[in-house]
Amino acid sequence: MTTPTTVFVGQVNKAGLTKNEYRGQPSTLCPGCGHNSIANQIIAACYELDIVPENVMKFSGIGCSSKSPTYFLNRSFGFNGLHGRMASLATGAIFANTSVKAIGISGDGDTASIGMGGFKHTVRRNVPIVYIVENNGVYGLTKGQFSATAEVGLNLKHQGTNPYMPVDICMEALASNATFVARSFAGDSKQVKELIKAAISHHGIAILDIISPCVTFNNEDNAFHSYTWSKDHEAPLHEISYVPKLSEIILQEEFEEGTVREVTMHDGSSVKLKKLEHDYDPTSRWRALQMLEEAQRNDWLVTGLIYIETGRPALTDMYNLVDTPLNRLSESEMRPARQTLDKINTLMF
């Protein structure tokens, strides 16, 4: 287990930046909104990973969650796109310069309702993006309608009782062959931060379903996405902490209950998983699906790294792209030579 880093304002990381330089605009979300603490953990994670903000780009759809990219990484490019269509925007943008890391912020309405089709196709393509769903089971920006992740039987003012089964975002991600699936709870900043760090280091799609309670429209004590319910029902799979590759890595050959298992990320960095009471192997998709099914039956909110697969190529690896970022290619690299057109004309009849 690593010692938590204490950060003082003004302290400079290996990128030569203070934490301040990772901040965004002041939040306009409701005070106490879980989304704000997620934004703060993104700031902390990027700072601690010594990421240069110019090497990140942020995407979002529409909704309260999608406003939050403004609240972190001011020095990163950002695009607040259309409702449910954040993933396609990012998919196109990643081809311009594959060294720029994409972080996408979506919500449960954005991902599990209007954007469900795009979400699943983005997952199956293994688009290299940290895809965070700030999941509160409710439409906040339109002031309190059910989302697709709202649990059956939930009561909302003006809406009545939700009669439908909820969408489990992690289950959907796994069903579409995601290579990284994790769930956390916005109130557990340490776990959120470590999972974000792991997600950033993952090469491929990293789905992070973060239960982020809506303080205004969905916070009945008995509601699935509320603070009180979550705190009582949280069942952490394991403690997780991120070890930067420049630090010493503690290797554990054996993986037994109560010990630490290390998962090597694509970029050589690694994640340490501390198993608690469950003998949980996050590299088994079969086990992950089974665990989610059990969790659903038992009404558990299981947090932690649910699944990780490190060998599969990310979308951009499937194209044998030139080394120069495509958006820096010169005209001579983009326009075929004149004599090739003479040949093309002879190829026509």
Next chain:
Amino acid sequence: MAVKKFTNDFSITIATVNGSGSQTANVTLLRALFKMGIPVSGKNLFPSNIQGLPTWYTIRLSKDGYIARRDEQEIVVAMNPASFAKDLASVSPGGVLFYSDDIKFTLDRSDIITYPMPAKQLARTSDVSPNLRDYIANMVYVGVLVQMLGISMEAIQQALNFHFKGKEGPINSNLGVIRAGAEWAAQNLKKNDPYYVKRHDRTNGMIMADGNTAGALGAIYGGVQFAAWYPITPATSLAESLNVYLPQLRKTPEGKQTYAVLQAEDEIAAIGMAVGAGWAGLRAMTSTSGPGISLMSEYTGLALFTEVPVVVWDVQRIGPSTGLPTRTAQGDLTAIYYLGHGDKQHVILLPGSVNECFEFGWKAFDLAERLQSPVFVLSDLDLGMNQWMTKPFEYPDVPMDRGKVLWEKDLEQLNGIWARYKDVDGDGIPFRTVTGNKHHAAAYFTRGSGHDENAHLSEDALNWEANMARLKRKYTTAQALVPKPIEEKTPGAKIGLITYGSSESAVQEARTLLKQTGDLKTNFLRMRALPITQEVSNFIKKHERIYIIEANRDGQMRQILSATMPDQAPKLRSAAHSDGLPLTARWVKNTILAQEKKV
């Protein structure tokens, strides 16, 4: 009685069954005639069906070089029993019917000449495997036509050689059946019709291609770097042509790609990806047809507002949903002009020929990046999927215009002081940066919400209005940048004809007919883009009456012209027609003459 001979000036319609392989036979005929130097056009009238329904292919030979569709068909080749009655009735008086002799019928017309063809019997004697016999039976009519019309066997060989890419096996077996058909006709049929073909010199220096291939090649020479698309007739072959030609033309010597093509899950994702790529500094495009355009409405509206370059090809078909997906129209014009919600007009390019599909293929990127805006290219099924004779593709005559992009060195010179949406040059076009720019002041936040010059969120009324006024200024700037119209003048003409896109061929032919039969002189203007340029408004102002000729029901270009130039609207007349088929010169002539009588 001396019978008038018709040489190189008639139409042949071939009626077959969809999916029977008749396309190879038809295109072979078209190409052979083209190689003989005869101006030709080929139009495939096919059903929305994979196999089994009737399909027709019309080849027009025109010694004078007219390539529009005609209503008349002097020669009909009937291979399909299911459509036979209709096909028999469709032969022009004095025309010729070739028919497969397994079709039983009673001839109820005395004004045409008929020739039987033992298509199935001759195919059986061919050495091809039994499962290919139905397919190769189509070559029998090629052989019979070769003999009866005088088509050069050498030209047929050239066409087959091209089609089968020099593979001797299929070339020889097809040629064998064609020869058998020709020999049978020589021995068994006595020519008593007046239709002949003869070598000519009117196709020298021309090539044959379809607009979708040309558009894709144009995009490749325009440096396309990212294309996302979703299959839809009649646009699919444009994206498929990217897949064919990009690997040949745009890989480095080490075999690395300078491009990426992605088949998306739907049109909403396809445009989203293209907008993302355009935003990040790539030359990005998508290609679709009407229903896809509807789905792309929200993202293209956002791209216009957030000022993201992206190129969208619309190969138009007719109708919503399925409509008539294999028929043509120019019906998406107003929908695209105003696509998206709120105040706006889009930049639209209107290619009128295959060659121009190539030209606008690359120009669209220059315009999109210069204007930081979506640019639509409106082709249609007729232009996109049919083979046309055209001038060879011409290499871009200007260097790429990458627009106002600031990189690290530019920002250093500016000491990092710049504003994403500030109109520095007074042309409405601001400066932009793209991802991967390492300067600490490079990044900005792109949003559909209200924003100020610095791209910061703003709900301020004045900011909103100022931004919208600047976008309008930018659209005015576009007027001077888009391709100018093509004009042709006739001394003494008081009437102007305006058309665009693939309707030009019918209009040009109609001008001749109007002069010959109605003694009506006309000036001509083909629009090649929206916004409306100065040349177009001048043309309208100079004429007493203007006819706007287009292949849609509502006269959509007339609507746009009327709305933009309300003082000129009373003299703008519509000649608009939409039934799924390309316009004919006869229809254009008759429609204009009918309205002229009311003058």
